Amino acid sequence: MDHGLLDHDAIQDHYLPEAAWCYGCGRLNEHGFHLRTFLEGEVTVTRFTPHPYHIALPGSVYGGLIASVIDCHSTGTAAWAAMRAEGSDPATVSAPRFVTAALHVDYLRPTPMGEELEVRGRVKEMTERKVIVLSELWAAGEVCARGEVVAVRVRPAS
Protein backbone atom coordinates (compact mmCIF):
# COMPACT_ATOMS: atom_id res chain seq x y z
CA MET A 1 0.00 0.00 0.00
CA ASP A 2 1.26 3.44 -0.83
CA HIS A 3 0.01 5.36 2.18
CA GLY A 4 2.46 3.92 4.66
CA LEU A 5 -0.17 2.52 7.02
CA LEU A 6 0.35 -0.95 8.32
CA ASP A 7 -2.58 -3.02 7.15
CA HIS A 8 -2.66 -5.15 10.28
CA ASP A 9 -3.32 -2.07 12.40
CA ALA A 10 -6.79 -0.68 13.05
CA ILE A 11 -7.22 3.04 12.55
CA GLN A 12 -8.20 3.30 16.23
CA ASP A 13 -4.67 2.17 17.15
CA HIS A 14 -3.50 5.50 15.75
CA TYR A 15 -5.83 7.93 17.52
CA LEU A 16 -4.14 10.25 19.98
CA PRO A 17 -4.64 9.07 23.59
CA GLU A 18 -7.04 11.94 24.33
CA ALA A 19 -9.23 10.76 21.43
CA ALA A 20 -9.12 7.07 22.39
CA TRP A 21 -11.73 6.90 25.16
CA CYS A 22 -14.84 6.34 23.04
CA TYR A 23 -17.24 3.74 24.48
CA GLY A 24 -17.56 2.25 21.02
CA CYS A 25 -14.02 2.27 19.69
CA GLY A 26 -11.65 3.75 22.25
CA ARG A 27 -8.76 1.45 23.06
CA LEU A 28 -8.45 3.14 26.49
CA ASN A 29 -12.11 2.70 27.57
CA GLU A 30 -12.06 -0.43 29.68
CA HIS A 31 -15.87 -0.76 29.62
CA GLY A 32 -16.33 -0.23 25.89
CA PHE A 33 -16.68 -2.36 22.78
CA HIS A 34 -13.14 -1.77 21.49
CA LEU A 35 -14.35 -1.67 17.90
CA ARG A 36 -11.46 -1.76 15.43
CA THR A 37 -11.65 -0.73 11.80
CA PHE A 38 -9.30 -2.20 9.23
CA LEU A 39 -8.55 -1.28 5.67
CA GLU A 40 -8.92 -4.36 3.48
CA GLY A 41 -8.22 -3.49 -0.12
CA GLU A 42 -10.63 -0.72 -1.04
CA VAL A 43 -13.13 -1.25 1.77
CA THR A 44 -13.00 -0.78 5.51
CA VAL A 45 -14.08 -3.60 7.80
CA THR A 46 -15.15 -3.70 11.45
CA ARG A 47 -16.07 -7.01 13.08
CA PHE A 48 -17.88 -7.47 16.36
CA THR A 49 -19.62 -10.35 18.08
CA PRO A 50 -22.45 -9.11 20.33
CA HIS A 51 -22.69 -10.38 23.87
CA PRO A 52 -25.64 -12.72 24.58
CA TYR A 53 -27.50 -9.89 26.30
CA HIS A 54 -27.28 -7.51 23.32
CA ILE A 55 -30.70 -8.57 22.12
CA ALA A 56 -33.78 -6.79 20.83
CA LEU A 57 -36.50 -9.38 20.57
CA PRO A 58 -35.02 -12.76 21.54
CA GLY A 59 -32.81 -14.12 18.75
CA SER A 60 -32.06 -10.78 17.10
CA VAL A 61 -29.40 -8.16 17.80
CA TYR A 62 -30.31 -4.89 19.50
CA GLY A 63 -30.72 -2.07 16.98
CA GLY A 64 -28.90 0.42 19.19
CA LEU A 65 -25.85 -1.83 19.16
CA ILE A 66 -26.03 -2.05 15.37
CA ALA A 67 -26.20 1.76 15.22
CA SER A 68 -23.20 1.95 17.55
CA VAL A 69 -21.07 -0.38 15.44
CA ILE A 70 -21.98 1.51 12.26
CA ASP A 71 -21.25 4.81 13.99
CA CYS A 72 -17.69 3.98 15.07
CA HIS A 73 -17.01 2.06 11.87
CA SER A 74 -17.91 5.19 9.94
CA THR A 75 -15.78 7.64 11.90
CA GLY A 76 -12.95 5.12 11.57
CA THR A 77 -13.53 4.87 7.83
CA ALA A 78 -13.47 8.66 7.56
CA ALA A 79 -10.12 8.72 9.38
CA TRP A 80 -8.74 6.03 7.06
CA ALA A 81 -9.90 8.02 4.06
CA ALA A 82 -8.28 11.22 5.32
CA MET A 83 -5.00 9.44 6.06
CA ARG A 84 -4.93 7.99 2.57
CA ALA A 85 -5.85 11.25 0.90
CA GLU A 86 -3.05 13.01 2.73
CA GLY A 87 -0.53 10.21 2.34
CA SER A 88 0.02 10.33 6.09
CA ASP A 89 2.41 7.93 7.76
CA PRO A 90 1.22 6.76 11.21
CA ALA A 91 4.82 6.46 12.30
CA THR A 92 4.95 10.25 12.31
CA VAL A 93 1.30 11.50 12.23
CA SER A 94 -1.59 10.41 14.46
CA ALA A 95 -4.87 9.50 12.80
CA PRO A 96 -7.35 12.38 12.58
CA ARG A 97 -10.48 12.07 14.70
CA PHE A 98 -13.91 12.43 13.17
CA VAL A 99 -17.20 12.72 15.03
CA THR A 100 -20.69 11.94 13.79
CA ALA A 101 -22.92 14.77 12.61
CA ALA A 102 -25.69 12.52 11.25
CA LEU A 103 -26.37 8.80 11.43
CA HIS A 104 -28.90 6.89 9.37
CA VAL A 105 -29.53 3.15 9.66
CA ASP A 106 -31.99 1.07 7.65
CA TYR A 107 -32.74 -2.23 9.37
CA LEU A 108 -33.45 -4.57 6.47
CA ARG A 109 -34.12 -7.74 8.44
CA PRO A 110 -33.55 -9.03 11.98
CA THR A 111 -29.82 -9.46 12.62
CA PRO A 112 -29.35 -12.96 14.05
CA MET A 113 -27.67 -13.45 17.43
CA GLY A 114 -24.73 -15.83 17.80
CA GLU A 115 -22.95 -14.55 14.70
CA GLU A 116 -19.99 -12.31 14.13
CA LEU A 117 -21.16 -9.03 12.61
CA GLU A 118 -19.09 -7.65 9.78
CA VAL A 119 -19.54 -4.05 8.72
CA ARG A 120 -18.07 -3.07 5.38
CA GLY A 121 -17.73 0.57 4.44
CA ARG A 122 -16.77 2.89 1.64
CA VAL A 123 -16.63 6.61 1.09
CA LYS A 124 -19.53 8.19 -0.77
CA GLU A 125 -18.35 11.82 -0.67
CA MET A 126 -15.39 13.55 0.85
CA THR A 127 -14.13 17.04 1.50
CA GLU A 128 -11.25 18.09 3.74
CA ARG A 129 -13.59 18.52 6.69
CA LYS A 130 -16.43 16.07 6.03
CA VAL A 131 -16.70 12.45 4.89
CA ILE A 132 -19.94 10.63 4.07
CA VAL A 133 -19.59 6.90 4.67
CA LEU A 134 -21.86 4.12 3.39
CA SER A 135 -21.86 0.80 5.23
CA GLU A 136 -23.39 -2.65 5.04
CA LEU A 137 -23.74 -4.81 8.11
CA TRP A 138 -23.47 -8.51 7.32
CA ALA A 139 -24.39 -11.47 9.54
CA ALA A 140 -24.70 -15.12 8.57
CA GLY A 141 -24.14 -14.31 4.90
CA GLU A 142 -26.82 -11.63 4.56
CA VAL A 143 -26.89 -7.85 4.62
CA CYS A 144 -29.03 -7.08 7.66
CA ALA A 145 -28.62 -3.29 7.88
CA ARG A 146 -27.30 -0.39 5.86
CA GLY A 147 -25.80 2.80 7.26
CA GLU A 148 -25.05 6.29 6.03
CA VAL A 149 -23.01 8.54 8.29
CA VAL A 150 -21.85 12.12 7.94
CA ALA A 151 -18.53 12.35 9.79
CA VAL A 152 -16.91 15.68 10.57
CA ARG A 153 -13.26 16.18 11.38
CA VAL A 154 -12.38 17.45 14.83
CA ARG A 155 -10.04 20.40 14.67
CA PRO A 156 -6.90 19.96 16.79
CA ALA A 157 -6.90 21.91 20.03
CA SER A 158 -4.94 25.11 19.49
Added chain:
Amino acid sequence: MDHGLLDHDAIQDHYLPEAAWCYGCGRLNEHGFHLRTFLEGEVTVTRFTPHPYHIALPGSVYGGLIASVIDCHSTGTAAWAAMRAEGSDPATVSAPRFVTAALHVDYLRPTPMGEELEVRGRVKEMTERKVIVLSELWAAGEVCARGEVVAVRVRPAS
Protein backbone atom coordinates in the same frame (compact mmCIF):
# COMPACT_ATOMS: atom_id res chain seq x y z
CA MET B 1 -56.74 10.35 30.54
CA ASP B 2 -59.28 8.57 28.45
CA HIS B 3 -57.26 5.60 27.29
CA GLY B 4 -57.19 3.80 30.60
CA LEU B 5 -53.40 3.69 30.90
CA LEU B 6 -51.90 4.62 34.22
CA ASP B 7 -49.72 7.63 33.64
CA HIS B 8 -47.16 6.59 36.25
CA ASP B 9 -46.44 3.42 34.29
CA ALA B 10 -43.95 3.25 31.47
CA ILE B 11 -45.10 1.59 28.28
CA GLN B 12 -42.32 -0.97 28.73
CA ASP B 13 -44.05 -2.16 31.92
CA HIS B 14 -46.83 -3.43 29.64
CA TYR B 15 -44.84 -5.41 27.07
CA LEU B 16 -45.43 -9.13 27.14
CA PRO B 17 -42.58 -10.97 28.92
CA GLU B 18 -41.29 -12.41 25.63
CA ALA B 19 -40.96 -8.86 24.28
CA ALA B 20 -39.28 -7.47 27.42
CA TRP B 21 -35.65 -8.59 26.93
CA CYS B 22 -34.39 -5.66 24.85
CA TYR B 23 -30.93 -4.44 25.86
CA GLY B 24 -32.20 -0.89 25.66
CA CYS B 25 -35.63 -1.06 27.26
CA GLY B 26 -36.40 -4.59 28.37
CA ARG B 27 -37.32 -4.80 32.03
CA LEU B 28 -36.12 -8.43 32.09
CA ASN B 29 -32.62 -7.80 30.66
CA GLU B 30 -30.40 -7.56 33.71
CA HIS B 31 -27.50 -6.09 31.71
CA GLY B 32 -29.50 -3.46 29.82
CA PHE B 33 -30.35 0.21 30.18
CA HIS B 34 -33.94 -0.32 31.37
CA LEU B 35 -35.14 2.69 29.41
CA ARG B 36 -38.70 3.64 30.32
CA THR B 37 -41.01 5.80 28.25
CA PHE B 38 -43.78 7.80 29.88
CA LEU B 39 -46.71 9.68 28.46
CA GLU B 40 -46.70 13.22 29.80
CA GLY B 41 -49.58 15.17 28.37
CA GLU B 42 -49.23 15.00 24.62
CA VAL B 43 -45.55 14.05 24.48
CA THR B 44 -43.63 10.95 25.44
CA VAL B 45 -40.59 11.25 27.68
CA THR B 46 -37.64 8.94 28.34
CA ARG B 47 -34.93 9.94 30.80
CA PHE B 48 -31.52 8.35 31.18
CA THR B 49 -28.28 9.31 32.87
CA PRO B 50 -25.28 7.84 31.05
CA HIS B 51 -22.61 6.03 33.02
CA PRO B 52 -19.25 7.82 33.27
CA TYR B 53 -17.78 5.48 30.67
CA HIS B 54 -20.44 6.25 28.04
CA ILE B 55 -18.24 8.87 26.44
CA ALA B 56 -17.26 9.80 22.91
CA LEU B 57 -14.53 12.38 23.18
CA PRO B 58 -13.99 13.14 26.88
CA GLY B 59 -16.81 15.30 28.24
CA SER B 60 -19.43 14.34 25.66
CA VAL B 61 -21.86 11.43 25.47
CA TYR B 62 -21.26 8.54 23.08
CA GLY B 63 -23.32 8.90 19.90
CA GLY B 64 -24.21 5.22 19.83
CA LEU B 65 -25.77 5.58 23.28
CA ILE B 66 -27.77 8.58 22.08
CA ALA B 67 -28.97 6.53 19.10
CA SER B 68 -29.92 3.71 21.47
CA VAL B 69 -31.98 5.96 23.75
CA ILE B 70 -33.76 7.52 20.76
CA ASP B 71 -34.37 4.05 19.30
CA CYS B 72 -36.14 2.59 22.34
CA HIS B 73 -37.88 5.86 23.10
CA SER B 74 -39.35 5.76 19.61
CA THR B 75 -40.58 2.19 19.68
CA GLY B 76 -42.08 2.98 23.07
CA THR B 77 -43.73 6.10 21.70
CA ALA B 78 -45.16 4.07 18.83
CA ALA B 79 -46.63 1.60 21.32
CA TRP B 80 -48.15 4.44 23.36
CA ALA B 81 -49.67 5.89 20.22
CA ALA B 82 -51.17 2.56 19.18
CA MET B 83 -52.62 1.97 22.63
CA ARG B 84 -54.22 5.41 22.62
CA ALA B 85 -55.57 5.06 19.10
CA GLU B 86 -57.14 1.75 20.00
CA GLY B 87 -58.36 2.84 23.43
CA SER B 88 -56.63 -0.21 24.90
CA ASP B 89 -56.65 -0.84 28.61
CA PRO B 90 -53.40 -2.34 29.92
CA ALA B 91 -55.35 -4.16 32.59
CA THR B 92 -56.66 -6.40 29.86
CA VAL B 93 -54.41 -5.88 26.79
CA SER B 94 -50.60 -5.96 26.67
CA ALA B 95 -48.82 -3.12 24.89
CA PRO B 96 -48.03 -3.84 21.24
CA ARG B 97 -44.37 -4.21 20.35
CA PHE B 98 -42.80 -2.17 17.60
CA VAL B 99 -39.36 -2.64 16.10
CA THR B 100 -37.22 -0.14 14.24
CA ALA B 101 -37.16 -0.17 10.45
CA ALA B 102 -35.15 3.04 10.08
CA LEU B 103 -33.33 5.30 12.50
CA HIS B 104 -32.00 8.77 11.78
CA VAL B 105 -30.16 10.94 14.30
CA ASP B 106 -28.81 14.44 13.75
CA TYR B 107 -26.19 15.33 16.33
CA LEU B 108 -26.58 19.09 16.72
CA ARG B 109 -23.90 19.67 19.33
CA PRO B 110 -21.84 17.61 21.79
CA THR B 111 -24.12 16.18 24.50
CA PRO B 112 -22.52 16.99 27.84
CA MET B 113 -21.64 14.23 30.29
CA GLY B 114 -22.84 14.37 33.89
CA GLU B 115 -26.39 15.37 32.95
CA GLU B 116 -29.67 13.50 32.79
CA LEU B 117 -30.74 13.12 29.19
CA GLU B 118 -34.38 13.74 28.42
CA VAL B 119 -35.83 12.57 25.14
CA ARG B 120 -39.19 14.02 24.17
CA GLY B 121 -41.18 12.48 21.35
CA ARG B 122 -44.26 12.91 19.25
CA VAL B 123 -45.89 11.10 16.36
CA LYS B 124 -45.30 12.50 12.88
CA GLU B 125 -47.30 9.94 10.91
CA MET B 126 -49.19 6.83 11.83
CA THR B 127 -50.89 3.90 10.17
CA GLU B 128 -52.07 0.69 11.80
CA ARG B 129 -48.75 -1.01 11.09
CA LYS B 130 -46.22 1.85 11.06
CA VAL B 131 -45.52 4.89 13.24
CA ILE B 132 -42.99 7.62 12.45
CA VAL B 133 -41.69 9.24 15.63
CA LEU B 134 -39.83 12.54 15.95
CA SER B 135 -37.69 13.12 19.03
CA GLU B 136 -35.54 15.76 20.65
CA LEU B 137 -32.79 14.85 23.07
CA TRP B 138 -32.26 17.50 25.73
CA ALA B 139 -29.33 17.88 28.12
CA ALA B 140 -28.47 20.83 30.35
CA GLY B 141 -31.28 22.89 28.85
CA GLU B 142 -30.34 22.46 25.19
CA VAL B 143 -31.48 20.23 22.36
CA CYS B 144 -28.37 18.22 21.54
CA ALA B 145 -29.78 15.71 19.04
CA ARG B 146 -32.88 15.10 16.97
CA GLY B 147 -34.21 11.71 15.93
CA GLU B 148 -36.63 10.35 13.36
CA VAL B 149 -37.56 6.69 13.62
CA VAL B 150 -39.80 4.48 11.51
CA ALA B 151 -41.27 1.90 13.88
CA VAL B 152 -43.12 -1.15 12.58
CA ARG B 153 -45.54 -3.24 14.58
CA VAL B 154 -44.58 -6.83 15.29
CA ARG B 155 -47.38 -9.19 14.36
CA PRO B 156 -48.33 -11.52 17.20
CA ALA B 157 -47.08 -15.08 16.81
CA SER B 158 -49.91 -17.19 15.43
